[in-house]
Amino acid sequence: MRKYLSIDLSRENFWFEELQKRNDVQSARIKRLLQLPDLTKKENSPVKILVDQILNLPRFTDFDLIEFPRIVSVEENFDLLNTPADHPSRRQTDTYYVAENYVLRTHTTTMWSFYLRNADILKTLKEEGHIQTLSRGIVFRKDEIDKNHFPAFHQIDGLYICERSRRLITQKDLEEVERDIAKSIFGEDVKYRFLVDSFPFTDPSVQMEVEFNGSWLEVVGSGLVHPQVLKNFGLDPAVYNGWAFGFGLDRLAMIKMGIPDIRILWSEDPRITSQFKDINSRYKEVSKYPPISRDISFVIDKDISLNNYYEIVRDLAKNLVEEVKLIDSYEDEKKFGKGKKSYTFRIVYRSPEKTLTNEEVNEIQEKIRYHTEKDLGAILR
Structure with a gap:
């Protein structure tokens, strides 16, 4: 049975109050971003429709669902996940720093830092030999400006960890999970392939691509949980193993539903929002306003x-x-x-x-x- 975990927001509230005392440009940007709605929870949003499609997959019925703060520590967002000290994602030109050691979360993979340090979850792992969770939500990153990029976007992550004596996790296990996700979104006949990739928190790492309208599209990044990351959370890699996946929802929703501009996802215009009912909805242009x-x-x-x-x-x-x-x-x-x-x-x-x-x-x-x-x-x- 799915457990719903919500991490205490008192620390986030503290930093939000601190931001209210500031009037510099950076704090104004961060405050504006924190006012944006999380589209993974907004009805009639293409992003939520996509999330619901994944959450309702039979294989995820018993997966927990964890909510965690939007303001997290550098340790939680980078260090514990094995991100190199010189990685570009740590730079202030790429990430929104609330304070020296606190940032707006840059990916939903950060949920590992909360899930794998939760006393009840660790108790379950010890007693039952396995744990599993999903997390979806809004994340933030500085980027260029075009039809495909926005400083706030959405991701979903999945994580499964078990005792090696219970099951030795292989890349094939992970590919089966990704195959189910792809078929639920693009249909049973979807063509897909797996390519070698690299992520700090998984090893080996793979990228799944699907063929859609004649082009190969990157859909899911994934891999087997990195032994060093298990150690970072106090788990012995000789005892435990697991798989993980994560991917962006905005671009996937745009591709699936024929949305040409990422700003449309944020629209409150009923002529736009009323178009999105289910996973097979297709966007019809309201009007092409001149540039x-x-x-x-x-x-x-x-x-x-x-x-x-x-x-x-x-x-x-x-x-x-x-x-x-x-x-x-x-x-x-x-x-x-x-x-x-x-x-x-x-x-x-x-x-x-x-x-x-x-x-x-x-x-x-x-x-x-x-x-x-x-x-x-x-x-x-």
């Missing part, structure tokens, strides 16, 4: 991550930007100075719900120009 493009060129220190610029655009344009496209970049020490680099971006404005005016766009663009200069020390061209 408005504006170019911006500037020179900044070449060591500055472009994610810093994308964050400025998100701050000011919200969901009115469809894409920020880099159309030119070059260095010229004589012209710009040592360590400087010139960039030209094309910002494409388009709302999925209304027609934008030139006046609206010009106002936003001027704010972006101002903050690019002020926040990045840029020289506008």
Whole structure:
């Protein structure tokens, strides 16, 4: 029988209260992200429809379901999961740091840090010889701006651990799980394949791809639980073994339901939300509102991550930007100075719900120009 575990949120509440005392740009971004709804729990959301399809699979009937905080420690999000100290995901240009040692969770795999340190769960493992859980929810990561990326997105993870004397877990066991997931989403006749991959917390690791509309699509990342990760949680890899999987839900929902722009997933427009009833729903365009493009060129220190610029655009344009496209970049020490680099971006404005005016766009663009200069020390061209 499925157990529902909800981790105490008092620590998250503490950090949320601390954020309210701050008025810097970074805290404003984090507060805005924390106000977003978790679409894995929102009715008529393509993301929730996908989650329900997976949760209702017969093989997952007895899997626990764990909820854990959105604000987690660096140890919980990275260290315990064997993430190398120099891994790019740890950088402030990739992850939202609430404080020096606390971040917005970057993946639902972080649930291991709560599930595998829960006293009741460890008791069950000792008494019954196995434990199993799923976790779904919203996660956060800094990224580029286009139709497929948004700083908040959704994932689902699965974890199974048992005594080796009970069962020796193999890659074949994991492939059977992934096959069931793929068939539940894409149908019994779906074609699939497995490719070698690499993740810090599994070894060996594999990636599952499915063929859909003539293309091979990455669906699930997975592997056998890494022995070092078991040790990190106080479990002897000579005694225990297991498998794990995890994957993004937003892109999968977009592919399955024919959604062309990730912002549509967040829409409250009833003309859009009413279209999604079940796993076979297909999106029909409400109206193709015209785009408005504006170019911006500037020179900044070449060591500055472009994610810093994308964050400025998100701050000011919200969901009115469809894409920020880099159309030119070059260095010229004589012209710009040592360590400087010139960039030209094309910002494409388009709302999925209304027609934008030139006046609206010009106002936003001027704010972006101002903050690019002020926040990045840029020289506008």
